[in-house]
Amino acid sequence: MATVRDTPFRSADMSMVQLYISNEIGREVVNALGELGLVQFRDLNGDLTAFQRVFTQDIRRLDNVERQLRYFHAQMDKAGISLRKLDLDVDSLAAPTTSDIDELAERCQSLEKRVSSLNDSYETLKRREIELVEWRWVLREAGGFFDRAHGNVDEIRASTDGAPADDDAPLLNDVEHQVTAPEAQAERSFSGMNIGFVSGVIARDRVAAFERILWRTLRGNLYMNQAEIPEALVDPATNEPVAKNVFVIFAHGREILAKIRKISESMGADVYSVDENADLRRDQLHEVNARLTDVQNVLRNTEHTLQAELSQISRSLSAWMVLVAKEKAVYDTLNLFLYDRARRTLIAEAWCPTHDLPRIRATLHEVTARAGLSVPSIINVIRTNKTPPTYLKTNKFTEAFQTIVNAYGTATYQEVNPAIPVFVTFPFLFAVMFGDLGHALIMLCAALAMIYWEKPLKKVTFELFAMVYYGRYIALVMALFSIFTGLIYNDIFSKSMTLFPSAWEWVVPPDFRSGQSVTARLRDPNYRYPFGLDWRWHGTENDLLFTNSYKMKMSIILGWAHMTYSLCFSYINARHFKRPIDIWGNFVPGMIFFQAIFGYLVLCIIYKWSVDWLGTGRQPPGLLNMLIYMFLQPGFIDVPLYPGQKYVQIGLLLIAVVQVPILLFLKPFYLRWEHNRARAKGYRGIGEHATVSALDDEDEDATRNGEASSMLAHGVDHEEFDDGGDEGGHGHGHGSEFEFGEVMIHQVIHTIEFCLNCVSHTASYLRLWALSLAHQQLSSVLWSMTMAIGLKGTGISGAIFLVVVFGAFFFLSCIILIIMEGVSAMLHSLRLAWVESFSKFAEFAGWPFAPFSFKVLLEEKEELKPYLG
Amino acid sequence: MANGWSVIIGLVIVVAMCVAAWIFAPKGENQVLWRSSIILSIASCYIMWAVTFLSQLHPLIEPRRSDLRKEYIHH
Numbered sequence: 001m002a003t004v005r006d007t008p009f010r011s012a013d014m015s016m017v018q019l020y021i022s023n024e025i026g027r028e029v030v031n032a033l034g035e036l037g038l039v040q041f042r043d044l045n046g047d048l049t050a051f052q053r054v055f056t057q058d059i060r061r062l063d064n065v066e067r068q069l070r071y072f073h074a075q076m077d078k079a080g081i082s083l084r085k086l087d088l089d090v091d092s093l094a095a096p097t098t099s100d101i102d103e104l105a106e107r108c109q110s111l112e113k114r115v116s117s118l119n120d121s122y123e124t125l126k127r128r129e130i131e132l133v134e135w136r137w138v139l140r141e142a143g144g145f146f147d148r149a150h151g152n153v154d155e156i157r158a159s160t161d162g163a164p165a166d167d168d169a170p171l172l173n174d175v176e177h178q179v180t181a182p183e184a185q186a187e188r189s190f191s192g193m194n195i196g197f198v199s200g201v202i203a204r205d206r207v208a209a210f211e212r213i214l215w216r217t218l219r220g221n222l223y224m225n226q227a228e229i230p231e232a233l234v235d236p237a238t239n240e241p242v243a244k245n246v247f248v249i250f251a252h253g254r255e256i257l258a259k260i261r262k263i264s265e266s267m268g269a270d271v272y273s274v275d276e277n278a279d280l281r282r283d284q285l286h287e288v289n290a291r292l293t294d295v296q297n298v299l300r301n302t303e304h305t306l307q308a309e310l311s312q313i314s315r316s317l318s319a320w321m322v323l324v325a326k327e328k329a330v331y332d333t334l335n336l337f338l339y340d341r342a343r344r345t346l347i348a349e350a351w352c353p354t355h356d357l358p359r360i361r362a363t364l365h366e367v368t369a370r371a372g373l374s375v376p377s378i379i380n381v382i383r384t385n386k387t388p389p390t391y392l393k394t395n396k397f398t399e400a401f402q403t404i405v406n407a408y409g410t411a412t413y414q415e416v417n418p419a420i421p422v423f424v425t426f427p428f429l430f431a432v433m434f435g436d437l438g439h440a441l442i443m444l445c446a447a448l449a450m451i452y453w454e455k456p457l458k459k460v461t462f463e464l465f466a467m468v469y470y471g472r473y474i475a476l477v478m479a480l481f482s483i484f485t486g487l488i489y490n491d492i493f494s495k496s497m498t499l500f501p502s503a504w505e506w507v508v509p510p511d512f513r514s515g516q517s518v519t520a521r522l523r524d525p526n527y528r529y530p531f532g533l534d535w536r537w538h539g540t541e542n543d544l545l546f547t548n549s550y551k552m553k554m555s556i557i558l559g560w561a562h563m564t565y566s567l568c569f570s571y572i573n574a575r576h577f578k579r580p581i582d583i584w585g586n587f588v589p590g591m592i593f594f595q596a597i598f599g600y601l602v603l604c605i606i607y608k609w610s611v612d613w614l615g616t617g618r619q620p621p622g623l624l625n626m627l628i629y630m631f632l633q634p635g636f637i638d639v640p641l642y643p644g645q646k647y648v649q650i651g652l653l654l655i656a657v658v659q660v661p662i663l664l665f666l667k668p669f670y671l672r673w674e675h676n677r678a679r680a681k682g683y684r685g686i687g688e689h690a691t692v693s694a695l696d697d698e699d700e701d702a703t704r705n706g707e708a709s710s711m712l713a714h715g716v717d718h719e720e721f722d723d724g725g726d727e728g729g730h731g732h733g734h735g736s737e738f739e740f741g742e743v744m745i746h747q748v749i750h751t752i753e754f755c756l757n758c759v760s761h762t763a764s765y766l767r768l769w770a771l772s773l774a775h776q777q778l779s780s781v782l783w784s785m786t787m788a789i790g791l792k793g794t795g796i797s798g799a800i801f802l803v804v805v806f807g808a809f810f811f812l813s814c815i816i817l818i819i820m821e822g823v824s825a826m827l828h829s830l831r832l833a834w835v836e837s838f839s840k841f842a843e844f845a846g847w848p849f850a851p852f853s854f855k856v857l858l859e860e861k862e863e864l865k866p867y868l869g
Numbered sequence: 870m871a872n873g874w875s876v877i878i879g880l881v882i883v884v885a886m887c888v889a890a891w892i893f894a895p896k897g898e899n900q901v902l903w904r905s906s907i908i909l910s911i912a913s914c915y916i917m918w919a920v921t922f923l924s925q926l927h928p929l930i931e932p933r934r935s936d937l938r939k940e941y942i943h944h
Contacts, residue, residue: 006898424905537932558916
């Protein structure tokens with residue numbers, strides 16, 4: 001294993017491997033590889049639907065377990081039991097065996113039965129309880145009716161006289177279950193008068209309709225009494241409280257009473273029997289009360305049992321959920337494998353990092369040994385011409401940087417990782433725009449705090465904060481560079497620092513009055529402000545005139561450096577991919593073109609700075625004009641910068657112009673020549689699809705052609721359009737498909753783009769100047785609108801005012817100048833990385849390596865979020 | 870003290886620092902990252918400092934202001 005390790009410089013070496021695993025340990029092997037998280041399996045059953053695959057049954061079963069677990073969770077929510085969340089950083093779950101999973105499934109099954117039966121009985125009991133409560137109310141309220149009603153029997157009789165009185169049978173016998181009219185009251189009782197009654201409970205909002213319907217259907221032959229139940233009763237079906245009324249309806253005649261019953265039932269009323277006799281009613285009430293107490297006892301017990309059951313489940317529910325999710329993922333992966341029924345062997349194909357092969361091999365070996373199997377598991381590296389996936393390893397520090405690069409695209413397999421320069425250039429260019437020492441220090445504190453309390457803050461789920469937290473290391477580097485640029489700009493909350501003695505001194509006339517205009521002169525010809533901008537410039541009338549010129553030129557210089565640096569990576573890429581034509585046809589002419597124009601400009605800027613124009617009495621030339629005239633009127637020099645400038649500029653322009661046809665034609669014609677040469681030697685492009693997979697039949701014969709096709713493929717391999725798509729499988733390298741026109745068009749586009757981009761991208765770096773100007777001006781406006789006013793006050797009130805003003809100043813500084821300006825500077829810096837830098841060297845034609853890993857799985861699965869702490 | 874030669878002296882120091890960074894970068898699979906990042910940081914910072922210094926080396930304009938008080942003027 002002591003070979004060259006994979007570095008973040010380019011994506012890891014990948015190999016395609018074939019695994020032969022005995023069927024019995026398939027599950028264990030995948031489990032172990034999932035823990036390892038270094039293998040990406042290919043789907044070998046692409047032609048099968050999800051239902052036809054081998055392990056679909058197992059997945060179904062796990063789905064059922066998962067459903068049961070979710071059911072428990074829902075029940076726990078209902079019962080208000082909190083879940084014990086699983087912290088994956090602390091608790092590690094041992095890989096379950098098959099019997100563990102079976103046991104879990106069985107346990108879930110029985111638990112589900114138990115919970116649901118408890119639930120059912122709970123609901124039944126609840127219904128009983130409500131019925132009893134309602135009955136109690138009916139008994140109580142109806143008692144009142146009866147007591148009152150006995151006083152005016154005649155009235156009731158009169159009101160029901162219109163009813164047909166042909167029925168002889170005592171009505172109450174039918175209506176009530178316990179018919180006993182005490183003799184003492186016989187002649188005054190209702191039964192004696194052939195009057196029956198129906199009593200019950202109905203929802204309050206239905207009362208009016210109920211009354212109306214009764215009135216209409218019975219043509220007024222009834223006497224209805226009702227009372228409100230003061231407490232709301234809970235409907236067991238919906239679990240919502242419903243206000244209800246007790247009613248008692250007196251009527252005459254059996255049919256009418258039957259009708260009333262029917263109507264009440266159809267209106268959703270519950271009819272309860274009540275005895276007319278007060279004593280019996282009292283007994284009934286006692287009985288109901290006793291039964292209610294019993295039911296409530298049982299109910300409480302049931303609830304306790306359910307709670308206990310659920311809280312016991314709650315302790316391990318998260319772990320079970322995770323186990324089931326993992327197990328499902330394992331079977332999903334096993335479904336990608338080819339199952340050889342005859343030999344009872346699973347065959348898998350996978351991508352994995354070449355340098356990690358020993359680890360994978362060891363894992364396989366260990367699993368096989370543990371299972372005590374005599375049949376070894378075999379892992380074979382197979383040759384393929386498929387484009388391997390791009391696997392860029394990251395760590396805590398590089399992860400966020402890599403993410404912002406991957407947001408643009410996935411680097412081509414083995415090309416220079418575009419994130420390598422980004423680690424520094426992105427925060428640095430940000431800092432050039434953000435440069436203010438005060439703001440940088442606040443940002444540094446925030447970043448350091450996030451890093452110091454890394455662990456506790458990781459649990460914060462607030463999305464906006466999680467995003468900032470994710471980029472905490474970027475923020476740290478950005479803050480550090482901003483401190484440097486803040487010192488260079490000599491800006492702290494828009495004020496300057498007098499760290500070193502100034503190089504300037506004011507020329508004070510002897511009769512100086514306050515407010516008189518003064519200029520400065522250099523104190524010592526051999527002393528210049530050693531670090532950053534001289535503080536004497538701060539607050540002067542021509543401050544902006546000076547800093548704009550300085551920052552503009554600095555932007556151009558930084559842009560030139562950044563682009564030159566990026567362009568060099570294209571040389572490294574060409575070397576790595578062994579495409580010399582890319583060096584001679586793209587890199588070299590491109591570099592010369594760029595340097596002849598913009599390298600020259602940068603040189604002129606530096607030269608102009610280093611010449612003492614005023615001291616020697618010469619006129620300084622405008623460099624912008626110089627550059628424009630260099631193109632528009634070659635040979636015309638407006639104000640000379642140095643002797644012989646004319647010839648140098650014409651020469652450089654010629655060199656630059658000559659590069660254009662080289663860029664245009666060298667590569668396409670070279671490729672055509674190479675292609676024709678291969679043809680002339682007799683190589684033919686027949687069946688040049690080299691091995692894609694040892695198992696895809698179409699490719700069986702292809703390996704033999706390998707050498708021939710590689711010779712031909714070589715020519716086309718250089719193309720920018722090698723699509724690199726994996727799943728298509730046919731990648732590139734079809735010698736017979738060499739299309740000169742296509743190559744030519746491609747190169748024309750590349751050339752035009754490159755030449756125009758040299759100009760537009762250089763101009764694009766002027767955003768560095770614009771944004772740093774904006775930042776500096778904004779912060780000085782904020783100062784003058786808050787602190788400058790606050791500092792003018794005197795006395796106690798002035799002091800209090802100052803505190804308030806400082807609060808406002810600090811708050812606005814954080815919100816506007818750090819957060820808002822910071823985000824804007826970050827976006828501009830991101831653009832400089834994505835467009836100006838990446839376009840010089842990166843292809844972004846790769847596809848990402850997505851290994852089968854439990855860690856990633858658990859992190860990304862949304863459904864598991866509530867279970868993980 | 871701080872004259873035109875500073876830029877050259879600074880360059881020498883910076884180059885020495887880069888060499889040191891190359892040599893003393895922590896070993897391991899992230900060595901390339903350490904080297905690239907440290908050297909790039911040093912170079913970027915140097916460019917910025919040098920540009921700022923050079924722009925003030927032979928200034929074409931001098932500071933001018935008219936809001937100074939008499940008590941302050943000699944500082």
